[in-house]
Amino acid sequence: METPKRNLGMTGNIPQPIRPDGAGGIDSGPRNVMRDIQNPNMLVPPITDAGLLPNLKFSFSDTSMKLNFGGWSREVTVRELPIATTLAGVNMSLSPGGVRELHWHQQAEWSYMILGSARITSIDQEGRNFIADVGPGDLWYFPPGLPHSIQGLEHCEFLLVFDDGNFSDLNTISISDWFSRTPKDVLSANFGVPISAFNNIPKEQVYIYQDKVPGPIDSQKVQSPYGTIPLSFKHQLLAQPPIKTPGGSVRIVDSTNFPISKNIAAALVEIEPGGMRELHWHPNNDEWQYYLTGQGRMTVFAGNGNARTFDYRAGDVGYVPFALGHYVQNTGTQSLWFLEMFKSDRFEDVSLNQWMALTPRDLVSTNLNVGPEVLNALRKEKWPVVKYPGFSYYPK
Numbered sequence: 001m002e003t004p005k006r007n008l009g010m011t012g013n014i015p016q017p018i019r020p021d022g023a024g025g026i027d028s029g030p031r032n033v034m035r036d037i038q039n040p041n042m043l044v045p046p047i048t049d050a051g052l053l054p055n056l057k058f059s060f061s062d063t064s065m066k067l068n069f070g071g072w073s074r075e076v077t078v079r080e081l082p083i084a085t086t087l088a089g090v091n092m093s094l095s096p097g098g099v100r101e102l103h104w105h106q107q108a109e110w111s112y113m114i115l116g117s118a119r120i121t122s123i124d125q126e127g128r129n130f131i132a133d134v135g136p137g138d139l140w141y142f143p144p145g146l147p148h149s150i151q152g153l154e155h156c157e158f159l160l161v162f163d164d165g166n167f168s169d170l171n172t173i174s175i176s177d178w179f180s181r182t183p184k185d186v187l188s189a190n191f192g193v194p195i196s197a198f199n200n201i202p203k204e205q206v207y208i209y210q211d212k213v214p215g216p217i218d219s220q221k222v223q224s225p226y227g228t229i230p231l232s233f234k235h236q237l238l239a240q241p242p243i244k245t246p247g248g249s250v251r252i253v254d255s256t257n258f259p260i261s262k263n264i265a266a267a268l269v270e271i272e273p274g275g276m277r278e279l280h281w282h283p284n285n286d287e288w289q290y291y292l293t294g295q296g297r298m299t300v301f302a303g304n305g306n307a308r309t310f311d312y313r314a315g316d317v318g319y320v321p322f323a324l325g326h327y328v329q330n331t332g333t334q335s336l337w338f339l340e341m342f343k344s345d346r347f348e349d350v351s352l353n354q355w356m357a358l359t360p361r362d363l364v365s366t367n368l369n370v371g372p373e374v375l376n377a378l379r380k381e382k383w384p385v386v387k388y389p390g391f392s393y394y395p396k
Contacts (some may be wrong), residue, residue: 016067017043041297041309054083056298056319060091063146066170070098070210071152076317078165081161084341085165087264087288091315092160094152095119097213101206102167102175104147107162108263112339113138113235116156116290119214122148122233127226130233134216137238137374139253141261147175148233151214159290163343172206173325237268247275248335248357255345265347267384269297269328271336275387277328279352282296282320287343289318294336301325311337325352351382 015036018024024044026037026376036043058081063074071094078084094100117135123129124146133153134140142148150158160169179201188195214220235258242249244274254265271294292313302324304350311331312318318338320326330336340347356364357378365375 001339015040015043019044019047019048029130035338038313039311046299046309049307051302051304052310053300053306053308054300055081056083056300056308057081057310057312058084058317059313060089060315060317063197066207068208070095071100071208072257073169073208075169076167081317081319083321084317086163086286088162088165088167089288089290090160090162090169091157092150093155094150094208095210096152096154096194097211098210099211100147100150101209102147103172103308104145105142105162105167105172106144107164107167108144109142109148110160110163110264110266111140111340112133112159112266112268112290113140114159115159117153118156118158119151119153119217119220120148120233122146122229123224124229127224128229129224131217131220131222131228132232132234137235137236139235139258139261139266140233141163141235141258142233143260143262143263151178151211153213154157159339161288161290172223174205174207180204193215198247233260235261236268242270243384245383245385247383248272248277248360248385250384252347254347262345263343265342265344267340267347269338269340269385271328271330271385272332272387273330273335274392275330275336276387276392277388278383279325279327280351280384281323281352282342283323284344284346286322286346287318287320287326290339290341291316291318292337292339294330294334295332296328296330296336296338297327299330343361349384353379353386354382368378370387376382385393 018026040371060074060076063076063080065072065074070285071092073090073092075090076314077086077088092100113134113136115136115351117133119133120140121130122130122142137284152358181204184195235253237251237253240251241251242251248270249255251268255261267379269277269356291314293311295311297311299307299308300320310318357380360377365371
């Protein structure tokens with residue numbers, strides 16, 4: 001049956017909440033047509049969707065921007081996505097020379113550099129320091145409580161992830177804020193200089209400010225009598241050799257190859273057009289996602305007949321509660337890139353295909369009422385991303 005459509009004088013057709021089998025009906029409004037176009041699997045859910053799973057999607061485009069001279073930031077926390085209790089995310093941009101001031105957090109900070117380059121600095125509790133430049137595809141990780149800064153070497157943008165869904169970047173502990181809340185005679189006694197030396201300190205938290213672009217990294221080196229930190233706070237994820245499978249690639253980073261990253265593990269996933277992140281689940285924690293390019297859809301299965309499908313585009317956050325089965329399909333014409341992140345020191349996933357392949361054949365056959373066609377196709381090796389000749393995505 002052809003899906004009825006109504007033309008409102010716009011280019012193309014207006015989507016309607018009607019399945020090919022005729023279920024549903026025309027929505028005459030009021031409605032946000034552009035949102036419906038972006039969320040086809042919420043307007044017309046797959047017939048396999050059922051139950052009452054909570055919302056598992058929020059877009060950074062629906063958050064409030066904090067604008068400063070030197071850059072901007074916006075965040076997705078439990079206030080925006082209540083299910084996302086394990087991790088929170090901040091999308092930040094700095095201008096050339098823009099500075100995210102010296103500060104620290106009670107939470108661990110994990111970051112992925114999206115574009116441009118920046119300089120990061122830090123020290124540890126032993127007084128060992130760290131200064132490095134980061135570019136596209138690089139990560140950094142600062143353990144809880146360690147002070148640090150970020151400065152744009154050019155226009156740059158990055159994603160910050162913190163190991164607490166209640167986190168807000170506006171509630172961090174900043175050097176300017178502390179100075180403004182400390183009596184000047186105390187500052188004088190602490191640093192051994194006259195009170196007048198602090199006449200021009202900021203009156204409140206600076207957060208982000210504009211400065212000049214710093215010189216080459218060698219010109220900013222500061223020698224610590226205690227040396228540099230033993231475990232690097234930087235990791236070049238995009239330079240890491242990927243796990244290649246038909247349909248895409250995966251780069252996994254956790255404490256095994258980025259030793260300092262004790263609280264957050266991640267995977268950078270590429271799904272080619274027509275490809276799919278295979279049916280799987282994670283046995284160690286919830287999954288927090290950030291979509292970098294392209295568009296896709298994810299269905300999450302929660303047991304007892306509950307399943308729900310969401311559409312994602314660049315700049316969206318997705319979430320999968322602990323141990324729930326899910327898959328992600330590329331629904332666009334370009335590669336879909338996204339990050340999977342976990343509050344854990346290790347990346348772990350369980351492949352449905354591999355589990356079935358490593359289970360006695362007769363047991364699988366009688367459980368699912370499937371024959372040799374399925375059983376012979378099972379793989380004992382894990383393929384995080386799959387694609388088969390002639391397959392392409394078609395909404396159902």
